[in-house]
Amino acid sequence: MSNIDHFELLFNPKNVAVVGATANETKVGAMVVTNIRACGYTKEIFCVNPSEKYKTRKIFGLKVYQNLTSIPSQVDLATIVVPPDAVVSSLEDCVDAGIHAAVIITAGFKEVDEDREKIQDDLVRVSKKGNIKFVGPNSMGIYSSANRESPLHAGMGFMTPGPGDISIASQSGSFGTMLCNYLKNIRYFISTGNEASILMEDYIEYFGRDPGTKIISIFVEGLRDARKFHRIAKEIALKKPIVFFKAGVTKGGKRAASSHTASIGGSEEIYSGLFKQNGILRADEMDELIFLTKAAKFLYPYPKGNRVGILSGGGGFGVYLTDSCEKGGLIVPQVTDPDLISRIGKYLPFYWSRNNPIDTVATWDFSVFPKILKIILDYEGFDIILTQCMAGMGDFFANYKPMDPYGIKRKEIMVEMFQKLESKLAKKQISIVTSNPNKTTVLIAPGFSPANPVFDLYDDAQVLVTSNPKGTIDILRKLIEYRKFLENNNAI
Amino acid sequence: MSNIDHFELLFNPKNVAVVGATANETKVGAMVVTNIRACGYTKEIFCVNPSEKYKTRKIFGLKVYQNLTSIPSQVDLATIVVPPDAVVSSLEDCVDAGIHAAVIITAGFKEVDEDREKIQDDLVRVSKKGNIKFVGPNSMGIYSSANRESPLHAGMGFMTPGPGDISIASQSGSFGTMLCNYLKNIRYFISTGNEASILMEDYIEYFGRDPGTKIISIFVEGLRDARKFHRIAKEIALKKPIVFFKAGVTKGGKRAASSHTASIGGSEEIYSGLFKQNGILRADEMDELIFLTKAAKFLYPYPKGNRVGILSGGGGFGVYLTDSCEKGGLIVPQVTDPDLISRIGKYLPFYWSRNNPIDTVATWDFSVFPKILKIILDYEGFDIILTQCMAGMGDFFANYKPMDPYGIKRKEIMVEMFQKLESKLAKKQISIVTSNPNKTTVLIAPGFSPANPVFDLYDDAQVLVTSNPKGTIDILRKLIEYRKFLENNNAI
Structure with missing residues (x-):
């Protein structure tokens, strides 16, 4: 069980389930299903919704399952869009169905208060026990073109990225969306959310090793494991450019960041030193993050x-x-x-x-x-x-x-x-x-x-x-x- | 003769002549005529071109005169678009026709070399002797909405400003055009050119006194009369905001400025001191010149x-x-x-x-x-x-x-x-x-x-x-x- 390659399941799944799928276009559950289709994903999509009405109705032409275990195939990746209080049991369902990778879009955990932080801790417990790794919670989703013929955008937000060789990880959905829309040619996009299971540093490490990633573009409010970043950054930067935007550098910015993604800011001096020593291309403005990433590729x-x-x-x-x-x-x-x-x-x-x-x-x-x-x-x-x-x-x-x-x-x-x-x-x-x-x-x-x-x-x-x-x-x-x-x- | 209000003739002429008007749309002489019409000028426009073909043909529906003296009315303002070597004699023609204000669009004078500087000196001699003041040479032209029902854009370049209360003087045609296109509601726009007759400082002084001007927006490569600017700036800034962009602040920039509008740069320290003491709103980037002007008005x-x-x-x-x-x-x-x-x-x-x-x-x-x-x-x-x-x-x-x-x-x-x-x-x-x-x-x-x-x-x-x-x-x-x-x- 420990040999499971969670990143392979995440970025190149042979099928995907949407837990909390709906045909109501005003809901995130509908947007996620449409996004998966709109990006050109050609493999199987399983919509999951226990509601009575979906016993007979389809969601955008797709068959609806009452629960994950009733899906006839082995599911590679689950996207979870249910209300906050149903997320833990959905993740347990994933474990029951033998699923080992998930993207949790739902927000309302550690970023809110201590009570909600405890529920996030429950998620982590379920994930460790069941050997399921997940993106988020509080993530806008992911995009992957590991399979160029069948790229996957399992997420909310308005973007239609296309296959390419820029990999993006962002602690901000708005910045991530902007990067995808401006840069267009994307290898991987990760909205990391609260990083309860997979950390920003893990994505960066993966992008560093991935031969299909030529440029790495990162938006961070706070790194959890600055030591790890320091360990891997220079080695990666010598092979491919890492463009890095650090938000939350002022006192007010740090406070805002902590209530946004519950991240620990760290001092500006630490980041500045980390970047200088390791050959990181630091962007100082939103525009610069976009154009420096493009420039690192084009120039x-x-x-x-x-x-x-x-x-x-x-x-x-x-x-x-x-x-x-x-x-x-x-x-x-x-x-x-x-x-x-x-x-x-x-x-x-x-x-x-x-x-x-x-x-x-x-x-x-x-x-x-x-x-x-x-x-x-x-x-x-x-x-x-x-x-x-x-x-x-x-x-x-x-x-x-x-x-x-x-x-x-x-x-x-x-x-x-x-x-x-x-x-x-x-x-x-x-x-x-x-x-x-x-x-x-x-x-x-x-x-x-x-x-x-x-x-x-x-x-x-x-x-x-x-x-x-x-x-x-x-x-x-x-x-x-x-x-x-x-x-x-x-x-x- | 000394009682002539040259600015009144320049900004509120009861008619305008275009010396060097042509129907050939690829020429500046055609653009100036179309611009005068396109901006909403309703008063009389006299096209002047001695060419044989215009004895029978019109220019954009307008009658063509062989020379200024054959125009039946007294002309208030002449716009000169003839080739460089014909500019001096055109200005002399203006004097002969009793005209006291002109806009010289033609380039190729002091900004080129010493020989051409001498021709510019000839222009100044003609102007002093004949009591005619002129904008330029090497100007993109002027816009005036002193008469809101009949605004005048006597110039080249692509812009369709409308009447308003922002007055602009620019030593750069490209910046001036951009300002007009973004700000839209213009009282006066002056592309000052080489300032052989009327200086930037004169326009600023005029804008300062003009009740119709609420905001002043200035692009300068070099001031000729910094003392005068210092004398008038604070008094104006206490009444209305002056937004000021100074280009040519680096060594390379100064060199470039001198071959652009033949201006003397002056040291950054002098300008910086001038601005601070006098309450000038200094813009540091092109975008900032536009948005600071807008902000000074809107906020x-x-x-x-x-x-x-x-x-x-x-x-x-x-x-x-x-x-x-x-x-x-x-x-x-x-x-x-x-x-x-x-x-x-x-x-x-x-x-x-x-x-x-x-x-x-x-x-x-x-x-x-x-x-x-x-x-x-x-x-x-x-x-x-x-x-x-x-x-x-x-x-x-x-x-x-x-x-x-x-x-x-x-x-x-x-x-x-x-x-x-x-x-x-x-x-x-x-x-x-x-x-x-x-x-x-x-x-x-x-x-x-x-x-x-x-x-x-x-x-x-x-x-x-x-x-x-x-x-x-x-x-x-x-x-x-x-x-x-x-x-x-x-x-x-």
Whole structure:
């Protein structure tokens, strides 16, 4: 019985049961069933609900069982969505049915008060006695694409992740949902909840060993076993990047964290030391967690140096980008190479700046962007190229409100033109960037919106588009430091 | 002749001439004409182009004149869009036609090199001799709603500002365009260009005196007359907020600025001192320039204190918001008031946190948000309320890619539901916030996109929606400091 691979059951189950399934769309039990189907899971799903009405009715076309033991097959994974006071007996039912892995979505345990903490202790007792390991309680669920043809999203929340190689573990459902929705290409996602049975550190260790995980992205309010994390972190970080967000770093934040996931905060100094020693890519803002994870994936091999070439469509934006680089420890070197100047100059009006940042002087001939981009990507004096991303302009123009017929007509022409132009330019920009994988290129789209599907083009090609200069520089600096960590440890 | 009010001619001209107008839509001369029409200008527009073909053809339905002197009326304002080498003679033509105000869009002067600087000097000579003042050269143009029934956008660039009370002067066309597009309700917009005739300091002084200007928003690479700025800044700041962005603060940034608008950088210490002494609201990032300007307008009267009440839809987000507040010098006080706890608790599951941040525990009953918002707005223990904005969720769901028919159906239902729900909730949220003008409330929408028209609802009601916690806290801290400046100077 001790040979059971609980993670294999959790991440690659041959079937899944939903205890507390319902056809009432306003309930979490309905959302979990729909999510399992919507993500592309093709294997068997057993709905469990003892209610009289489900003796005759189905749930979203699926047969309903009165209890786990009446399911004819051996169940690999149970998802538990029953009310709080029924969770212990549901877990006991799992044990009776010979199930060894579960995801407990239901909340209302240790995070509430001492009385409810005792019920969580009961869960732990049942799990140890019955050799069943579980995610949660108070978890939003899990996603796994261990089987790419039949990925599983056993959880609540609105997300439709697709198979990929980023593994996420989050003590926050909202952050976890956001990560899945922005990053899209997911290997595993775990909303760890109260971690009564499986700890955050266990997931990280598993991701570290998993060959299908290339990047690890973590949201933590408090680690339970910082020693274990310290033991495993560096070894993993030398093989694959770990992007780590620590919430609850201030006094108020720690208090809030303790009532959210009942976690122990630990001092900022301990975490900061842990991260520095172990080559952890620490994110300081919510946006940074998303973009640093994307960057760790898209920008490999990481920048060798900190010399930035800037190609901007407006002078002020170029000056601001230069400030942002230099404030953040990157260098925007002067360019005096007459050959480079003359090659770029061919595409620009005589009054261009003849230096770095390279300002296209608000030209309306957008075809010069990819042409100049190609020239500066070949130039040896830059390690990193920052340039503007045209995508999203069509949407922006669509929101204009011109007042007269000529203005309205021009708006219509421009929106149509830009929607065509932006995907054409995007493809050209993407093809140039991907043909130069040894130079780090980042595109900045000030009006970036994750809801705009035009940005999918860049994601699919693994070309990084970010939303603001400061965040971009922070990410680049961290990747340069990470590269140094790898070099110093002979891992590169 | 010295009694001419050049600013009156510039901002409230009874007609406008476009020297270099053309019907060729790819040229700036066409864009300027369309922009003048598109913004709602109802007065006379004279197109000037000596080309043979325009003897018979019109430009966007407008009659074309061979030169300025052949225009039958006295022209108030000339917009000059001719090639660089024809600008001096065009300005001379203006003088011959008795015109006393001009906007020079054409670039290619002092910002290029010494030879071109001499041509700019010629412009200054012509202007002094002929008593004509001009914006630019190398300007993107101006917008004025001094006459609200006939606002004027004499410039290039893509924007459709509407009448309002924010006045903007920018040494960057790209920043200026962005400000106009985000802020929408504009009194004056000036792209100052090379400032050969009218200086940035002159515009600021004018905005300071103008009763129609309630907020001043400034982008500067370098001030020419820092003494004048120092003389006027505090007096203005005591009457209306000046939001100021200084680019070119690093070595590289200064170099870039000098080739962009030929400005003299000045040391960071000088600017920093100038801003502190004079109550200037300094923005440090591009986003902050936009949102601090909006906040200066929407959040009046500014927060009296720094005690923040947080209402969040997810625990992790609440912890992160709390960290952001406390890192940024705001306080998230504990809440022990049993009455408040019990009033909020009525709307939440038993396992809610019973403290501040108030976490709605990922409830799907979105109607609890406005209900709890109302309760905490009445509570005396908070100066500021931060909460989530639901707008934009419909767009986000629309980008989901579910795999099976049940998932697809649910997505369709959710998108429709959210698009209805978000505007319903928005209206409710807006009505609650606007009924409590003495408490500072900010809504945070992590997926905020200016291209999404749903956010117009909030703008129209002057309710602030921001995109990220850190930026929001920075803005609030600056407004608290500004309020102290006003109090210390007995201006409030």
